[in-house]
Amino acid sequence: MHTQYDAIIVGAGVIGCSIAYNLSKRGRKVIVLERGKIAGKASSAAAGMLGAQTELEEDSPLFQFAKASRAMFPQLEKDLKGLSGIDIEFQQNGIYKVAMTEEEVSRIQRLIPAQQELGEMSEWIPAAELHVKEPALSKDTLGAMFIRNDGQVSSPALTMAFATAATTLGAEIHEYTDVHHLIEENERITGVKTNQGSFHADHVIVAGGAWSEQLLQEAGVELPTYPVKGECFSLKTKRRLVNGTIFSNEVYIVPKPGNQLIIGATEKPGTFDESVTVEGISSLMEKMQQVVPAIKEAAWERAWAGIRPQSADSLPYMGTHPDKEGLYIATGHYRNGILLAPKTGELIADLIDGKQVQDDWFSAFQTKRTSLHV
């Protein structure tokens, strides 16, 4: 039996599932091929911060793209709940970028006017006010930038919601299906070979996160991406300890439903090893206690790690393959996969639909960037 699909998506992480959802919504016949399980890797590991302003401090195409993606969550929450039954746990509770030294105070305060010029809500909260709003913060915190619009979701819930909504709209998702090769006919990619047989489609989208490399190399694209491990753990408190997300030097504390906290994340480049090390836990534990001392009484739940795809210029790859028709790439989202997933799904669907993609985004995220292909 030879089934022809409109699109094959390689990878059922948050990016692949968002693309599947967007294409299915537009009536496309879609299949997602996933080597392991849906949301089995980095997409379940992320703490789910929607840190458009927290992570990206200056104006740039990525900053604008992140803001646009962030703005999609309120509606997305409703749509995905309706189609999948899953609550993505969207909270717009703000993020505090905390300063512990005078140097950090200066550095963070300098960011505020620039963000305000861009029309963003971000303000300096001086120590006294900060300790009223977040009484659990260490007395050593000297103030914080509060970013009202940065929020958070549950990363595994968001990924499962995209996936379930896509199946409700007709998409197929095949787990335990390992894509070995792209099928090429006359300079055009027309399908993939897997350990479960061949699949054919007009469009093939590689959205395999840090595991995209092998297929991309085969397609002749040497995208300079590399894996970066991030280690996290979760805790439980007897009552709500912090109201907003606390973002400090090399650690963040994200309050989740049910008095849970997610603490993250280390940065270990160059490894696919998903084990959590003593060193990683030790270092996060030390830093989080400096910012929120009372966290020492919290109860341990569990630790995990995710492998995120980073690119040489720290920008994601989202676009068509420069030479091979029918091939699309969406990877390299690094720490911002959750935040960028809604807009990435839309952008790839637009490309497939032949719709115009905003010029500066197209240039910034294309796979053939001048800086990389001399």
Added chain:
Amino acid sequence: MHTQYDAIIVGAGVIGCSIAYNLSKRGRKVIVLERGKIAGKASSAAAGMLGAQTELEEDSPLFQFAKASRAMFPQLEKDLKGLSGIDIEFQQNGIYKVAMTEEEVSRIQRLIPAQQELGEMSEWIPAAELHVKEPALSKDTLGAMFIRNDGQVSSPALTMAFATAATTLGAEIHEYTDVHHLIEENERITGVKTNQGSFHADHVIVAGGAWSEQLLQEAGVELPTYPVKGECFSLKTKRRLVNGTIFSNEVYIVPKPGNQLIIGATEKPGTFDESVTVEGISSLMEKMQQVVPAIKEAAWERAWAGIRPQSADSLPYMGTHPDKEGLYIATGHYRNGILLAPKTGELIADLIDGKQVQDDWFSAFQTKRTSLHV
């Protein structure tokens, strides 16, 4: 240190946590004492059907109480989300009471006029229409009563949401705290002795589900309750298999978010043993495949059991102790603990506040029922 509480609640299941939430909302200083963990027993095991009409087929105080409790869920969903961040996964997707034999057709059809007279939405769906609405149902199903207003929630989520919301409103919850004795002074219950010391309060509420017996006996109330084990399991399908809950002879199939199904439940009286038996799984598997044959392709997730408190006359106990001032009892909710929890919390809070409780409810659920205390 001697802390005086307004109310001590024994048991952090769905009933105890609902009471804690209701009392905290009214400004009461509350402590919940739980031998194990919050939602650690039957409250996490339930499939979460809100089967006011499914389970209770005729008019009665319990039927009216159940309807009133069911009606509270839409608002409760919002309130608990706001206070706890937890989505209780409330769905008003209806329940099909399916007939597989002509005898069942007759029996079920006879129920409809009575329910309609009570102003309830319930209608007979003939086979042809049923197979359009629920194509996965066996061709052997001869029709079904569809109960539009019966819905469902996630039982563990509801319990955790009550608990978290209560702590947000100021309640304390002490896990791993085993209540050994009631403290009595001058015919009045004034506190409890636990393995973590004594606690004192104006009101003590025993809401320990099937484990309430020992404390009640000590208080001189021989409430004729007994444990009934229910075994369940969950499955995962590639896409949505059924739209409404399917309720058949000795098995129900409840569709959950993310293409999950919960299958339940056996009825094994007289045991506290929480292990799941081969016999239980075999029997549920056989019956569910008769109703929904394609379920055989579903993927296994896990099995579990819960121990539910049943009473001799199948009515819950909700009320004051007949003789001992300060002592309240809320147990015996059997298969309907999730459904009845919102109204139970309100009723007990009303009693403590000295508010009037609806007469027929007061009589029907009181601990000193004429039929039991000759």
Added chain:
Amino acid sequence: MHTQYDAIIVGAGVIGCSIAYNLSKRGRKVIVLERGKIAGKASSAAAGMLGAQTELEEDSPLFQFAKASRAMFPQLEKDLKGLSGIDIEFQQNGIYKVAMTEEEVSRIQRLIPAQQELGEMSEWIPAAELHVKEPALSKDTLGAMFIRNDGQVSSPALTMAFATAATTLGAEIHEYTDVHHLIEENERITGVKTNQGSFHADHVIVAGGAWSEQLLQEAGVELPTYPVKGECFSLKTKRRLVNGTIFSNEVYIVPKPGNQLIIGATEKPGTFDESVTVEGISSLMEKMQQVVPAIKEAAWERAWAGIRPQSADSLPYMGTHPDKEGLYIATGHYRNGILLAPKTGELIADLIDGKQVQDDWFSAFQTKRTSLHV
């Protein structure tokens, strides 16, 4: 840094780890590269029967090889315990091949003389005696062939013991390392490319079970292997229910330490999907209750599946690549990977050492079999 190894082993299942153990024992510098985790796939899923005679009913090179491998376990148990601390749970408690119909009685009885001629201990146990030895067997069992020397081990323990012992002897095991390509220089395989960089060695052994295909294809060997899913589950009884392993028509019941039973296994060819289906559990449950009715009271533990590599002629592939020097293959062990692992490790180590391998084994298991390469 360019490290040169004596041998690279692709796959840390029971076959790869046995090879690593054998080579390390002989002083070789070995590295094992594993895409996921040690013993993460079929090697942890197997029930661990050492069914040399149960599975293989007639004389053949494979039968002789299996017997030779089985004979290694008593010493192996001691050696691995010493080097790894891990008990492989070796039990020589015998296997009953049970007859439920007169036809099965005839078929099974015919096997006995042939096995006895081969010097094997196998005897017919008539119904009356059988029900004394194994009182839990159904009264419908008409007798059984008892195979005294067939025993069992814990499959995950055996695999972890091989792996740990190998590291104690100096081997390296890299988890989360995905081998993408073989490195070939002058018709000779000299290493592999992985997602964690390149590794170089004099000998490369592909022992990736059902996942070996991609690398083998690339090496120009079209080994006709295919995956066969096997589903299992485990139960717990209050006391020992059966003494020997019960092997019946399409189900086996393996008694494990601590009153545990492992029940297996379905056979679903052509899929890598590791989910356990309702159909699989239902069918095993029905069959096991026919043989041992009292098993219905057992407590459920958990279910799992493994993907086993089967070959077209049902014989494993163990040998050198026909054309490419330096490349070795060990896969296709299907249901007998645990049983055959000790001898397979020795055979591959012998080939690498240039030692003589028994002629009929060499021919039977070589990758270039006349029957397959016309």
Added chain:
Amino acid sequence: MHTQYDAIIVGAGVIGCSIAYNLSKRGRKVIVLERGKIAGKASSAAAGMLGAQTELEEDSPLFQFAKASRAMFPQLEKDLKGLSGIDIEFQQNGIYKVAMTEEEVSRIQRLIPAQQELGEMSEWIPAAELHVKEPALSKDTLGAMFIRNDGQVSSPALTMAFATAATTLGAEIHEYTDVHHLIEENERITGVKTNQGSFHADHVIVAGGAWSEQLLQEAGVELPTYPVKGECFSLKTKRRLVNGTIFSNEVYIVPKPGNQLIIGATEKPGTFDESVTVEGISSLMEKMQQVVPAIKEAAWERAWAGIRPQSADSLPYMGTHPDKEGLYIATGHYRNGILLAPKTGELIADLIDGKQVQDDWFSAFQTKRTSLHV
């Protein structure tokens, strides 16, 4: 139905199961009643050190009792394996009591002659030699006392092996059975009342660990015991990191089969709360890295806690009730429950058999100690 047992044991931890095993071996009809699951509490939490000399530094009845119990393990390992199939993972790999300061050097060196006088193998290992034997130890370690005969077992395996062996010998174990009251007739304890009905026996043994209090109070014995929480976690290394157990100031590192390490244990008196705190993990992580710096690369597995029963004079209670015939008590083993379990089982069985118990043990461990009952 009224079944009469020779002995009822309350509690299926390591002490209760050892008593059940010993009584069953002597032909007694035994039932064990356990509120939760076998080995569900402290007996599964312990790291399993057999630290007779490590924990007890001077001669005393408890020291002699501990040594006698330790001496039972080699034979016990064989007996339990035969009866249960379970390997208790007994290793006599020695314990290093490590000195990090000159003060510790002096203190530890002073212990050696005393132990040698008692005929014990314990020796001072100077720094240079120590770093050869245990190269992973910090260069800051100044030497260690090596206790050759102190070893270790797997605590959950030992408990399950006692329990399984007992059932093989005829004992019954009822899980999920909560003992509410003792039954007393004519100053004699003749049975217990539980949530699953009444049980009758000639002898009732309370072996409920930290949970024994309620029953004992009811029997009029105010044994001054209190709970002490201990937090632990386990790690995995790529190869064996330490050979013996490392015992340092407030932390121990126990090497387990399969390159696993168990790290323990904090001491938090007065709580039954089994959650693991950030503070506990932080503090163990800091201390263990001081002793074995390379442990920072180890992979995290999981954390847990156990609640151990401590007595006022730090001695266990093992004996008859002073006034009530038929009642026996075995609790208060604190950090040494695993080590003392074999001999405790024998001692209680001897008391029930009317055999002579060594005088100094009888006096030291009796429930009516002069120091406590003025």
